[in-house]
Amino acid sequence: xxxxxxxxxxxxxxxxxxxxxxxxxxxxxxxxxxxxxxxxxxxxxxxxxxxxxxxxxxxxxxxxxxxxxxxxxxxxxxxxxxxxxxxxxxxxxxxxxxxxxxxxxxxxxxxxxxxxxxxxxxxxxxxxxxxxxxxxxxxxxxxxxxxxxxxxxxxxxxxxxxxxxxxxxxxxxxxxxxxxxxxxxxxxxxxxxxxxxxxxxxxxxxxxxxxxxxxx
Amino acid sequence: xxxxxxxxxxxxxxxxxxxxxxxxxxxxxxxxxxxxxxxxxxxxxxxxxxxxxxxxxxxxxxxxxxxxxxxxxxxxxxxxxxxxxxxxxxxxxxxxxxxxxxxxxxxxxxxxxxxxxxxxxxxxxxxxxxxxxxxxxxxxxxxxxxxxxxxxxxxxxxxxxxxxxxxxxxxxxxxxxxxxxxxxxxxxxxxxxxxxxxxxxxxxxxxxxxxxxxxxxxxxxxxxxxxxxxxxxxxxxxxxxxxxxxxxxxxxxxxxxxxxxxxxxxxxxxxxxxxxxxxxxxxxxxxxxxxxxxxxxxxxxxxxxxxxxxxxxxxxxxxxxxxxxxxxxxxxxxxxxxxxxxxxxxxxxxxxxxxxxxxxxxxxxxxxxxxxxxxxxxxxxxxxxxxxxxxxxxxxxxxxxxxxxxxxxxxxxxxxxxxxxxxxxxxxxxxxxxxxxxxxxxxxxxxxxxxxxxxxxxxxxx
Numbered sequence: 001x002x003x004x005x006x007x008x009x010x011x012x013x014x015x016x017x018x019x020x021x022x023x024x025x026x027x028x029x030x031x032x033x034x035x036x037x038x039x040x041x042x043x044x045x046x047x048x049x050x051x052x053x054x055x056x057x058x059x060x061x062x063x064x065x066x067x068x069x070x071x072x073x074x075x076x077x078x079x080x081x082x083x084x085x086x087x088x089x090x091x092x093x094x095x096x097x098x099x100x101x102x103x104x105x106x107x108x109x110x111x112x113x114x115x116x117x118x119x120x121x122x123x124x125x126x127x128x129x130x131x132x133x134x135x136x137x138x139x140x141x142x143x144x145x146x147x148x149x150x151x152x153x154x155x156x157x158x159x160x161x162x163x164x165x166x167x168x169x170x171x172x173x174x175x176x177x178x179x180x181x182x183x184x185x186x187x188x189x190x191x192x193x194x195x196x197x198x199x200x201x202x203x204x205x206x207x208x209x210x211x212x213x214x215x216x
Numbered sequence: 217x218x219x220x221x222x223x224x225x226x227x228x229x230x231x232x233x234x235x236x237x238x239x240x241x242x243x244x245x246x247x248x249x250x251x252x253x254x255x256x257x258x259x260x261x262x263x264x265x266x267x268x269x270x271x272x273x274x275x276x277x278x279x280x281x282x283x284x285x286x287x288x289x290x291x292x293x294x295x296x297x298x299x300x301x302x303x304x305x306x307x308x309x310x311x312x313x314x315x316x317x318x319x320x321x322x323x324x325x326x327x328x329x330x331x332x333x334x335x336x337x338x339x340x341x342x343x344x345x346x347x348x349x350x351x352x353x354x355x356x357x358x359x360x361x362x363x364x365x366x367x368x369x370x371x372x373x374x375x376x377x378x379x380x381x382x383x384x385x386x387x388x389x390x391x392x393x394x395x396x397x398x399x400x401x402x403x404x405x406x407x408x409x410x411x412x413x414x415x416x417x418x419x420x421x422x423x424x425x426x427x428x429x430x431x432x433x434x435x436x437x438x439x440x441x442x443x444x445x446x447x448x449x450x451x452x453x454x455x456x457x458x459x460x461x462x463x464x465x466x467x468x469x470x471x472x473x474x475x476x477x478x479x480x481x482x483x484x485x486x487x488x489x490x491x492x493x494x495x496x497x498x499x500x501x502x503x504x505x506x507x508x509x510x511x512x513x514x515x516x517x518x519x520x521x522x523x524x525x526x527x528x529x530x531x532x533x534x535x536x537x538x539x540x541x542x543x544x545x546x547x548x549x550x551x552x553x554x555x556x557x558x559x560x561x562x563x564x565x566x567x568x569x570x571x572x573x574x575x576x577x578x579x580x581x582x583x584x585x586x587x588x589x590x591x592x593x594x595x596x597x598x599x600x601x602x603x604x605x606x607x608x609x610x611x612x613x614x615x616x617x618x619x620x621x622x623x624x625x626x627x628x629x630x631x632x633x634x635x636x637x638x639x640x641x642x643x644x645x646x647x648x649x650x651x652x653x654x655x656x657x658x659x660x661x662x663x664x665x666x667x668x669x670x671x672x673x674x675x676x677x678x
Contacts, residue, residue, distance in 0.1 A: 014584040024503075025590040026293060029286075032480060057281075059286055060356030063285070066510050071515055080512065081512065082242050087239070110522070113272075117272050157633075
């Protein structure tokens with residue numbers, strides 16, 4: 001069990017790092033969208049074509065990365081929306097019980113299903129032919145479009161990251177169920193609403209929130 | 217096992233889904249869980265062809281390359297920058313100072329700022345929590361009736377989902393297959409109608425009983441004259457100009473919504489820099505909260521795609537479609553039934569889930585029913601447009617947010633209200649606003665021009 005908890009800690013640290021990446025990608029997405037519109041109008045003004053389908057499709061890549069890499073991150077940080085009028089009243093063990101079986105029976109099978117059904121279409125996008133050899137990879141049919149194979153591969157990557165994080169969650173829930181974990185900070189005491197409030201408090205009153213945190 | 221009609225199994229999926237939700241398991245994964253259970257049952261009785269699931273990656277890929285959905289991060293980021301940089305807070309303070317001298321002034325300020333913030337972000341939680349933390353203590357301190365205060369904050373925060381640009385309109389446009397610019401134009405008048413109705417309500421209450429919402433005493437108004445004018449120029453005018461610029465470019469067709477959102481976000485960063493409120497940490501926080509909300513919405517969308525595929529595979533959609541189009545009484549029964557269904561779903565679910573599972577079922581039926589009504593010349597020849605129906609659904613969805621006992625705005629309000637503001641009081645305080653919203657819903661249903669007029673006007677302009 002200790003070994004498992006160590007593994008879970010490692011996974012959590014890794015997923016937390018994804019937060020830094022998706023932050024950057026959001027800023028890049030906004031920049032790319034801005035640039036695209038800006039160049040279109042600048043191009044019109046000087047009668048040149050400055051935009052290309054590449055720039056439009058870069059936005060697809062960035063947008064997809066925000067949420068596919070964001071899935072494991074929001075699972076770790078428990079940003080999921082719950083209908084929590086019962087859940088919020090329950091103790092940590094009961095909550096861990098719900099989340100343990102939910103993760104085991106629904107979330108993990110969902111990830112496995114998503115990866116399984118995506119393998120073949122992704123291989124085809126990379127150019128696999130019916131006889132098993134590989135030809136040219138799939139490129140967007142728009143003029144000057146980007147290759148689509150890596151974009152499709154992101155689906156598998158996203159669900160793989162989500163699966164790994166789900167395993168880590170499973171270990172933490174199990175630790176609570178078996179009494180290894182006294183505190184329930186891993187299963188976030190409250191639902192999404194209180195967490196949002198907490199976040200807002202941090203943003204609006206940084207000093208007070210900080211003091212409260214220090215005395216805790 | 218012939219006695220189990222697989223179509224009924226499809227209907228049972230909804231019951232299974234609601235049950236999972238009540239356990240408190242996250243909404244996004246409850247979709248997938250229900251789909252997996254019912255898919256397996258369907259396979260066991262030979263009613264579900266598992267090969268249907270092979271089209272999942274293709275549907276997801278369609279989502280990833282959907283230009284409409286690109287507007288989601290753009291608008292959330294714009295709102296997040298205004299909020300995290302403290303610009304929204306100053307906006308509220310300034311409008312409060314301006315309106316303070318009149319009876320009910322702070323409540324009016326909350327409605328006005330709620331309307332303005334609604335025009336930047338589609339996120340109800342952020343608006344209610346921000347206003348609840350800033351304005352509720354102020355209102356209580358100055359002797360406002362607690363119920364009037366909480367009700368006003370919840371209703372104003374809920375405007376975020378009606379006044380364009382909003383997340384719910386982006387998702388509805390995707391589901392309805394109508395232009396997002398048209399939907400924004402259609403939502404503007406009904407959204408403003410809500411906002412104006414709230415203000416009239418507050419003014420009437422404050423006029424009839426001044427003790428409910430007293431005017432601010434002179435000593436509470438710390439800034440006057442030129443200083444106040446300067447504050448208005450600095451804190452109020454620039455964000456308002458920015459908001460109108462963003463909406464204007466969309467309505468005029470100068471930029472796609474995602475582009476306008478990106479322009480707005482860059483403008484908001486510019487404002488933060490000009491006000492010396494910019495920091496890399498603020499930018500990072502805004503980006504991270506944008507990423508989280510985007511991921512949450514898309515997780516629910518990805519998961520509900522599986523749910524809908526299993527539902528269709530079992531034939532549940534055909535059963536629902538035949539019920540909806542076969543309703544006795546035709547058009548009006550359909551409008552009434554669909555509104556009641558969406559309202560009831562809204563009591564339990566958030567708009568994302570309703571949009572992703574109920575709209576795919578409602579839209580085809582609505583197209584048939586609306587076409588039939590228009591062919592019969594029920595309201596002009598094409599008065600009942602799909603845009604109008606989408607707006608009706610949007611107004612309806614936002615009522616569900618604050619209708620007790622279960623509504624997300626109520627939860628958000630509870631999470632920031634002081635301890636002496638009871639849950640029962642918060643619930644009661646929502647009721648007058650629910651009634652106002654129902655009146656506006658009735659108005660939009662009875663007069664389709666409320667949604668259609670601006671769409672035509674925007675299209676007609678060069």
